[in-house]
Amino acid sequence: MKSSLLRTNEELSQIYDRHVQTVYRVCFMYMKNRHDTEDMVQETFIKLYSDDTVFESIEHEKAWLIRTATNLCKDFFRHWWRKTVGFDEVEEVAVEQDLEIDETLEKVMALPSKYKTAIYMYYYEGYTTVEISKMLNIKESTIRSHLHKGRKLLQIEMEGELI
Amino acid sequence: MRKNDIINSFDSINPDEKQIGKMFEVISGSVSKKRKFSFFNESFYKRAVPALGMVILLVSVSIVYMGTRNIPGKNPGILTSQSSDDFATMCNTYEFSDKDRILIDNKIYVRMTREELDFYDLSDLQISEEKGGKIATISDNSNEFYDNCDVYRFETREDTDIVAVETSDEFILFIFEQYAE
Numbered sequence: 001m002k003s004s005l006l007r008t009n010e011e012l013s014q015i016y017d018r019h020v021q022t023v024y025r026v027c028f029m030y031m032k033n034r035h036d037t038e039d040m041v042q043e044t045f046i047k048l049y050s051d052d053t054v055f056e057s058i059e060h061e062k063a064w065l066i067r068t069a070t071n072l073c074k075d076f077f078r079h080w081w082r083k084t085v086g087f088d089e090v091e092e093v094a095v096e097q098d099l100e101i102d103e104t105l106e107k108v109m110a111l112p113s114k115y116k117t118a119i120y121m122y123y124y125e126g127y128t129t130v131e132i133s134k135m136l137n138i139k140e141s142t143i144r145s146h147l148h149k150g151r152k153l154l155q156i157e158m159e160g161e162l163i
Numbered sequence: 164m165r166k167n168d169i170i171n172s173f174d175s176i177n178p179d180e181k182q183i184g185k186m187f188e189v190i191s192g193s194v195s196k197k198r199k200f201s202f203f204n205e206s207f208y209k210r211a212v213p214a215l216g217m218v219i220l221l222v223s224v225s226i227v228y229m230g231t232r233n234i235p236g237k238n239p240g241i242l243t244s245q246s247s248d249d250f251a252t253m254c255n256t257y258e259f260s261d262k263d264r265i266l267i268d269n270k271i272y273v274r275m276t277r278e279e280l281d282f283y284d285l286s287d288l289q290i291s292e293e294k295g296g297k298i299a300t301i302s303d304n305s306n307e308f309y310d311n312c313d314v315y316r317f318e319t320r321e322d323t324d325i326v327a328v329e330t331s332d333e334f335i336l337f338i339f340e341q342y343a344e
Contacts, residue, residue: 012194013187021177025173045186105173
């Protein structure tokens with residue numbers, strides 16, 4: 001796979017088409033509204049343009065985008081957070097109603113970000129705990145713990161239903 | 164089943180076509196700006212720095228080359244003076260009307276007579292102590308007596324252009340006579 005410091009518009013367009021949905025989902029889990037999600041998606045791809053990582057495969061490309069999007073969203077809250085409201089309040093911000101949100105998604109979105117990300121990557125993207133650990137640069141045991149706690153919270157929220 | 168519920172719920176998080184297009188427009192715009200900036204940052208400097216280096220190298224080589232041309236002995240016809248303000252391009256002697264003359268850098272100097280030395284009150288001076296910087300070496304002359312003699316600026320009389328020629332056993336003073344044609 002070709003990659004350079006100055007990726008061409010064509011390369012950028014191809015990568016965007018391949019992964020925009022994934023990046024959007026990752027960002028939406030953090031931002032919880034369309035407007036901020038769009039901003040973070042744009043930031044992620046703009047960062048991709050000036051990054052000189054040479055991708056070995058489409059999976060590598062996707063992993064880079066998920067990691068970058070996650071970090072950008074976390075950074076957004078780190079910076080914006082201190083000036084406005086506390087973290088807990090942001091976690092409780094209601095998910096924008098212009099998306100069709102079912103009960104399950106609403107419960108997943110209500111999880112703390114770290115659990116939510118682990119659940120998304122494990123169940124939806126199909127990554128193993130080892131892969132998630134490498135991608136997010138977090139210990140594998142921590143990922144397993146996040147998955148466990150996330151599952152537990154969802155079980156409680158789902159009134160004991162197993163996932 | 165529950166796992167599928169989660170997968171299905173994540174599936175519902177999707178940007179619509181309009182959003183996808185709008186986001187890409189913003190990304191393209193930003194990338195275009197960065198690309199212009201990068202041209203000056205990278206392409207321009209990647210070209211300019213080696214070019215500037217080449218110019219500096221060429222200038223340095225030229226300066227060194229010009230300097231080596233003026234080393235005494237390497238090119239006997241062109242001589243630099245010891246004092247920085249003079250540059251003798253030619254230095255030779257000839258005899259005319261029974262007087263020794265030397266030609267230095269298009270200027271003709273004539274050997275001072277006893278009367279002239281007395282007139283300038285130079286007869287008792289210790290010339291070797293009062294001579295100035297070396298300005299040339301006589302390399303081409305009709306009188307072997309002056310062969311390879313060094314010529315010094317003689318600065319004792321500031322208003323008079325006098326040079327001193329160092330022979331094997333004495334200094335002989337020459338006074339400016341005229342410009343060579």
